[in-house]
Every structure is written in structure tokens, then in C-alpha cells.
Amino acid sequence: MSVPKRKAVVALGSNSGDRLSNLTEGLARLAEEGDVRVVAVSGVYETEAQGKATGQNFYNAAALVETALDPVELIALLGRIERTFGRDEDRRREDGGRRLDLDLIYLGDVVYDRDGIVVPHPRRRWRDFVLAPASEIAPRFVDPEDGLTVSELWENLKKTGAPPPERVAEIKRLL
Numbered sequence: 219m220s221v222p223k224r225k226a227v228v229a230l231g232s233n234s235g236d237r238l239s240n241l242t243e244g245l246a247r248l249a250e251e252g253d254v255r256v257v258a259v260s261g262v263y264e265t266e267a268q269g270k271a272t273g274q275n276f277y278n279a280a281a282l283v284e285t286a287l288d289p290v291e292l293i294a295l296l297g298r299i300e301r302t303f304g305r306d307e308d309r310r311r312e313d314g315g316r317r318l319d320l321d322l323i324y325l326g327d328v329v330y331d332r333d334g335i336v337v338p339h340p341r342r343r344w345r346d347f348v349l350a351p352a353s354e355i356a357p358r359f360v361d362p363e364d365g366l367t368v369s370e371l372w373e374n375l376k377k378t379g380a381p382p383p384e385r386v387a388e389i390k391r392l393l
Contacts, residue, residue, distance in 0.1 A: 221286040224326030234315035237277035258282040260351035263383040273315040280351035289330045296320040327362040
């Protein structure tokens with residue numbers, strides 16, 4: 219019996235090196251995986267580095283994918299792709315620079331919280347660099363915890379007065 223495929227939203231970010239190339243190549247690696255099909259890709263948004271990240275501004279995007287992988291398998295895959303971009307080295311950088319950061323934001327209607335893996339992403343509601351690109355590719359995707367669409371979450375966040383991130387580029391379409 220085959221496992222049903224679900225739509226997932228994956229956030230991509232980079233603030234080190236050739237940011238646009240990092241996002242494009244990371245997305246290409248994701249698209250090459252037999253267990254993941256890239257359905258849509260957002261534009262690229264530029265946002266200020268947050269937390270301990272003090273380097274270049276981030277370039278952020280989102281991908282809508284289809285997969286039969288479970289949360290643990292999909293996060294493991296994203297981690298393997300990040301490591302090909304030096305993620306283990308990036309974790310040791312004092313400036314918080316990341317060549318490629320891949321986060322699983324949603325996996326269908328899955329709500330999962332075990333062994334340090336949390337889906338939907340616990341900080342998704344407050345991140346303009348997640349909601350702006352995600353609302354571009356999956357505006358009607360329903361958050362399984364609160365029942366709001368991604369578009370509604372983005373509109374709610376914009377009402378807080380924070381300036382929206384600037385769309386600065388396109389990822390070469392791989393679809």
C-alpha cells in the first residue's frame with residue numbers, strides 16, 4: 219500500500235556567500251530527491267539578519283513540495299542538503315552566517331512534536347521571511363493548529379506594523 223503524498227512548505231534562507239546561488243542550488247538538490255516533487259517556488263525576499271546572525275542580510279524564499287515522507291524523514295533530508303552546503307561549519311560561526319538554511323514549516327495537516335522535531339514550525343506565525351514567500355505560493359494552505367490560511371497569518375503579521383520584506387529576485391524556475 220502506498221503512502222499518501224502531502225503538500226509541504228519548506229523555507230529557504232541564506233546570508234553567506236552568493237545567497238541567490240545558494241538558494242537556487244539548494245532548491246535544485248531538493249528537486250533532485252526522488253521522494254520530493256517541487257510544485258511551486260516563491261520569489262526571493264531580503265530581510266535583516268536576526269538573533270546572533272550579524273552578517274549580510276538574508277535572502278529568503280519558500281517552496282511548495284509534494285512528498286510521502288514523514289516529518290522525521292523530511293527534516294533529515296533537509297539536514298543532509300544543508301550539510302552539503304557546510305551547515306556543520308556554519309553552526310560554529312560567531313556571526314551566525316548560513317550558506318543554506320532549510321526549515322520545514324508545514325507538512326499537510328500534520329501536527330508533530332517529538333524528539334525535538336516540531337511541525338508546524340513553532341515560530342512560523344511571527345516570521346515575515348517565512349510568511350511573505352509562503353503566502354505567495356500557498357496562500358490557501360491551512361495552518362493545522364489554528365485553522366487560518368497562510369495568507370491570513372501573513373495579513374495578521376503585517377498588521378503589527380513591521381515593514382514587509384522586499385522581494386528582490388527570482389529563483390531560476392526548476393519546475
